[in-house]
Amino acid sequence: MSSTRACLPPRAARARFRAGANGPTAGLAPGHTQANLIAVPAALAYDMLLFCQRNPKPCPVLDVTDAGAWTTPLAPGADLRTDLPGYRVWEHGELVAEPTDVTGYWRDDLVAFLLGCSFTFEAALIAAGVPVRHIEEGRNVPMYVTERPCRPAGRLHGRMVVSMRPVPPDRLDTAIRETALYPSFHGSPVHCGDPATLGIADLDRPDFGDAVTVEPGEIPVFWACGVTPQTVVTASRPPFAITHAPGQMFITDARDEHHRVL
Amino acid sequence: MSSTRACLPPRAARARFRAGANGPTAGLAPGHTQANLIAVPAALAYDMLLFCQRNPKPCPVLDVTDAGAWTTPLAPGADLRTDLPGYRVWEHGELVAEPTDVTGYWRDDLVAFLLGCSFTFEAALIAAGVPVRHIEEGRNVPMYVTERPCRPAGRLHGRMVVSMRPVPPDRLDTAIRETALYPSFHGSPVHCGDPATLGIADLDRPDFGDAVTVEPGEIPVFWACGVTPQTVVTASRPPFAITHAPGQMFITDARDEHHRVL
Structure with missing residues (x-):
């Protein structure tokens, strides 16, 4: 279909x-x-x-x-x-x-x-030659609830959810640049590299979506994720x-x- | 001083x-x-x-x-x-x-x-080699109340105010690009060229600020202006x-x- x-x-x-x-x-x-x-x-x-x-x-x-x-x-x-x-x-x-x-x-x-x-910026990444692993592997993007609190507003608070895409080092600059040009679609990454910085213990165990293959040398790149409001609702x-x-x-x-x- | x-x-x-x-x-x-x-x-x-x-x-x-x-x-x-x-x-x-x-x-x-x-993007324009006429002439930027309505919200409505800077044609691309990179500071222009498109009758008679010299061949470029909320208050x-x-x-x-x- x-x-x-x-x-x-x-x-x-x-x-x-x-x-x-x-x-x-x-x-x-x-x-x-x-x-x-x-x-x-x-x-x-x-x-x-x-x-x-x-x-x-x-x-x-x-x-x-x-x-x-x-x-x-x-x-x-x-x-x-x-x-x-x-x-x-x-x-x-x-x-x-x-x-x-x-x-x-x-x-x-x-x-x-x-x-x-993020569907919008994923199309831009692919057009710019940046591989998008979960699409290549036919999976849902892996998403993680971080330890990073959002800035509260009135009665609403919660932790930021991020999505992760592994990026080859020679494509990192392009990946950052292309997504930065879409501030209405999460913009540039919130973090590149060590998942522990965000309080993520294990990339193979996402909180939502599916784990994807991270090839040797690839850098896990984390973008803020639109699932965040659902963690705000539960919190x-x-x-x-x-x-x-x-x-x-x-x-x-x-x-x-x-x-x-x- | x-x-x-x-x-x-x-x-x-x-x-x-x-x-x-x-x-x-x-x-x-x-x-x-x-x-x-x-x-x-x-x-x-x-x-x-x-x-x-x-x-x-x-x-x-x-x-x-x-x-x-x-x-x-x-x-x-x-x-x-x-x-x-x-x-x-x-x-x-x-x-x-x-x-x-x-x-x-x-x-x-x-x-x-x-x-x-706009003070933020003016610094970026100057750094990129785009002349900023009202600064060159030691005046306040010319601002105009347009005929373009803002999208209303609840009890608030009003027309958009724009600021104008004349740009030489060979700098127009740079001016658009530099300001587009600052979406938190009015972003790219809302209009380039004929002031009548925005309902502005006479560039020499701004509603706020001072008129500036537009050299022959220069294009008047209009950016949305932070004075707009004051027209919303009066309207x-x-x-x-x-x-x-x-x-x-x-x-x-x-x-x-x-x-x-x-």
Whole structure:
């Protein structure tokens, strides 16, 4: 199915998910921006927006909806309640449901945050000749909860989650440069080298996703990750939240290249 | 006085303003980041933060304080109520005072926004060999209220203000590139060329600042401007706000080069 799916324009991909299809969105609608979703009650929206402002690398904001709205200018005609393949519903920091449609869970006071996703910069890395190991190996990117605290905002706090891609030393400069040009998609790495610096004990045991091969001499490079808001939810225990299911992103009509600063 | 003042470290410059000195901050503490200030009551802080998120070119957020606080990690030990050379106090969109100290006006519910300022990218332009006319001519940069509306947020709306610098055609690429690398300081231009596209009738009659010479063949280049929040205040008429006085910025301890994406 993948080649057929990959060729779908964003609107058609969203229509399939609206009709009930689910699964990872990696590689779908190439060139179009995918986004992380976190929706919280309006009473918590200021804390969430401030948290994002204070932690722009893990939480780069692409759009924020008005309370109760399920639409965004990033994808006219889309419905944020139905057009993602999978969702997670949280109450007091506990995962209570994993539906493919959250129409029944949506509330009039929900504010949805759409955050940049590393799928955008991975396309840029590949285009620049930097290998992306988990794509080569057909796996999900390995993600780790670090010991590095995010800067808190109001009631919200939590530790930064990072994703890791091994990079050959002669491609490190390119990898840093290419991702730095996408500050709306996590930007440059937060760390290169020894995982212990971030409090990561074992690269072979990621907290989310799959381990990948690190070849001798390759440098593990760590980027801030859009899964961070989910650790904030579990740490801060807001009364209610809806997020995307990991890897099952919102596909927008926006073009990746429009977000490149140069 | 200028050469003596320019050599002051940020802390010493702030101490002079705290002691009562005032005047423009252009050229002071070179290499250190200067910031626009707008403080609003907490009840309006979400709208303000959302406005900034939706209009990142005119309103790039560097820091947001907790309600009532007058401190920022951008300048440990600084007091936002006293350490700017000049302030403007607004009630219902009307300018009611222009003091050099706002300690008596500060409220427990005020949230202060520090926004990036073009002084940072002007230093980068000069370093890259792009002439900056208003500096050459010893004037304030010309600023214009455009016909382009900002994207509204809650109760806040207003038109974008731009600053203009004439650029020789063979430096245009460099000017765009250098400023694009500073997305926290207005980023790349919003328009190059015909002022009428932005609804500007006459370059010789700026709404703020001073007109500058545009040599034959030079292209007027327009960047989003940090004065935009003041037009938002006059258009949206919030009950209360405090801003910096034009050109009299907050000098932080942060280094400009740390904000460059590459």
